[in-house]
Amino acid sequence: EKTYRICCLPGDGIGPEIIAEGKKVLAAVGERAGVEFAFEDHLIGGAAIDACADPLPAETLDAARASDAVLLASVGGPKWDSTDPAAPRPEQGLLRIRKELGLYTNLRPVKIYDALAGASTLRPEVIRGVDMVLVRELTGGIYFGSHERFYDEGGAGVGGAAGQRAVDVMEYREYEVERIARQAFEAARKRRGKVTSVDKRNVLETSRMWREVVHRVHDEQYPDVELEDLLVDNTAMQLINRPADFDVVVTENMFGDILSDEAAQITGSLGMLASASLGDGVSLFEPSAGSAPDIAGQGIANPLAQILSAAMLLTYALDMGEQAAWIEDAVARVLDEGWRTRDIADEGTPADHILGTAEMGDRVVAAL
Amino acid sequence: EKTYRICCLPGDGIGPEIIAEGKKVLAAVGERAGVEFAFEDHLIGGAAIDACADPLPAETLDAARASDAVLLASVGGPKWDSTDPAAPRPEQGLLRIRKELGLYTNLRPVKIYDALAGASTLRPEVIRGVDMVLVRELTGGIYFGSHERFYDEGGAGVGGAAGQRAVDVMEYREYEVERIARQAFEAARKRRGKVTSVDKRNVLETSRMWREVVHRVHDEQYPDVELEDLLVDNTAMQLINRPADFDVVVTENMFGDILSDEAAQITGSLGMLASASLGDGVSLFEPSAGSAPDIAGQGIANPLAQILSAAMLLTYALDMGEQAAWIEDAVARVLDEGWRTRDIADEGTPADHILGTAEMGDRVVAAL
Ligand SMILES: CC(C)[C@H](C(=O)O)[C@@H](O)C(=O)O
Numbered sequence A, B: 001e002k003t004y005r006i007c008c009l010p011g012d013g014i015g016p017e018i019i020a021e022g023k024k025v026l027a028a029v030g031e032r033a034g035v036e037f038a039f040e041d042h043l044i045g046g047a048a049i050d051a052c053a054d055p056l057p058a059e060t061l062d063a064a065r066a067s068d069a070v071l072l073a074s075v076g077g078p079k080w081d082s083t084d085p086a087a088p089r090p091e092q093g094l095l096r097i098r099k100e101l102g103l104y105t106n107l108r109p110v111k112i113y114d115a116l117a118g119a120s121t122l123r124p125e126v127i128r129g130v131d132m133v134l135v136r137e138l139t140g141g142i143y144f145g146s147h148e149r150f151y152d153e154g155g156a157g158v159g160g161a162a163g164q165r166a167v168d169v170m171e172y173r174e175y176e177v178e179r180i181a182r183q184a185f186e187a188a189r190k191r192r193g194k195v196t197s198v199d200k201r202n203v204l205e206t207s208r209m210w211r212e213v214v215h216r217v218h219d220e221q222y223p224d225v226e227l228e229d230l231l232v233d234n235t236a237m238q239l240i241n242r243p244a245d246f247d248v249v250v251t252e253n254m255f256g257d258i259l260s261d262e263a264a265q266i267t268g269s270l271g272m273l274a275s276a277s278l279g280d281g282v283s284l285f286e287p288s289a290g291s292a293p294d295i296a297g298q299g300i301a302n303p304l305a306q307i308l309s310a311a312m313l314l315t316y317a318l319d320m321g322e323q324a325a326w327i328e329d330a331v332a333r334v335l336d337e338g339w340r341t342r343d344i345a346d347e348g349t350p351a352d353h354i355l356g357t358a359e360m361g362d363r364v365v366a367a368l
């Protein structure tokens, strides 16, 4: 019997609660598929800061590298919000593990579940059929350029008085754009064959290079895929105006951060959205939503995004697409049967159909 | 009789058509108020490139400086889209006039007209009561840092091969943040007293400085205003989730570009939204929407955003708030009477209530 090592990073807030359900579902799938998942928990984020003052301990990184895949829950919370710039911050653990594992591709599928269409603040006829994937470059751009603060004796203060100056550098190399473009075109070939490449080429040099490289990769290797360019400001509009028109949307790190959250919100059911971060080695899978510290420890968080990120893990890390579909079908069935966690319930949901975190995990296992 | 010199920049696409209606309405207001507006047309954008290969001719800039206010329509169009990086681009005219006139504050009111709520892709109960103003920093940040392209012999290509590298620099000085923060707090005092400051301080140094400075200005000078911080990715979500909660939203140039377009789209009636760009000297007023080259020359463009930008001109440049209210009331009345341009009409609009550009201008004049 084959054994896969899954490095689990519960992190903060609702993290430990939802990751337990991810493991539960994976274990059930393993039993049925005749493979074993060996889960190992490690620290990241605020939990790691509390334990050893480091949001990404070396031990965690080593364990991630030695695993077959990483399942992350979420990091951060007000406890670690500090005004001291030298204090370690939970998100640094996330940014560092992305960089250390070379996870340059972030895939965020954004899909409407018919049963949950009512949760969206958009009109039902506008979100009907929304099914896109955001492909966000994850290890370059302004996230990983230099970040500096200066104190200028003259010039930075009012009217040229002394004052501070802050500088962030956005940088892209040609090969970084090439490889993320290929990921987007490959994804499009498995979907509806259309890529929207987002940039701000009327202002940024990185965007002008982005557009040139994306078109070169397209023309040379993927002429069969339809390619359109859209400015980032216009994209922010069109995601609201005609979300169902998008298939694959590819963009750089910062634009991807903003647009993928916007696209996620359009569905109204953020607690359903998973993401995969891929590179040339070990991959990482996590829910799109955050650590929700306000409801942590209450057993009411929605574990479905975590469970669906476990499905993405099967597809992308272990080549077990068939088994991933079992999970996705089970989740759809549970929703169709009317089961909800609090965040995706509405007035029409009977009280006895509102489940806690573990109960929802159990339902998915039962539906497998 | 007092005479005000209004520098008019029709620009490209529908620009000449809609600016004519802005002038028409201003002239009518002037007659009633006993002041005169002297309009002078000058070239900008693609029209200026065609005439003299420069998107902002010196003559235009001099005229703007010598005026009491600048009324701009819109710039750009596919005619001037070029793959040649050295070719002048229409938007450069816009970016340069902002910088040359020191227009560091961009105010974009985003408001739902009850009569047009049906045009939004958001549910009516979500957009009801939306009434915010985006305060975008307009002359700093990554827009005006250096933009460079390098060719590296080693490192930038795949696997360390030769390749290109592009770099954009985002920079803010303390006084730039101070003055835009003051604009936001001043605006909030005249409204509902709440400012949302948007940044990405978990990643950017400019954002960390931004947050510190905004809070210092708040604590020292505007403790009466309510201040909340929101990360840019979360803001992109909350604008869709609870748009009516926002009063004043202040942010840096690039985030402001993206979020103000997102906020505008939420209303569904982009053709209604005006903006003011203010500095320490002459100010500039323009519609939020673009040059719409696809419908240029047909006499069907919506002139209301241009007319409302003329109202903003009265308020901000000429201290004629009372007369500005005449225009705003007239526009609301015309809409309440059921008059529409094509872009804001719906199935319920009788064909004889769909007006052309000039007819709509005439209706507003009649309603004054
Ligand atoms: C926590 C933060 C640094 C992170 C990011 O900006 O990438 C988060 O918003 C995300 O999208 O995963």
Ligand SMILES: CC(C)[C@H](C(=O)O)[C@@H](O)C(=O)O
Pocket (backbone or CB within 6 Å): A202, A203, A233, B091, B094, B095, B257
């Ligand atoms: C045309 C472009 C350079 C400009 C900007 O990005 O500022 C436009 O999008 C705007 O918002 O006025």
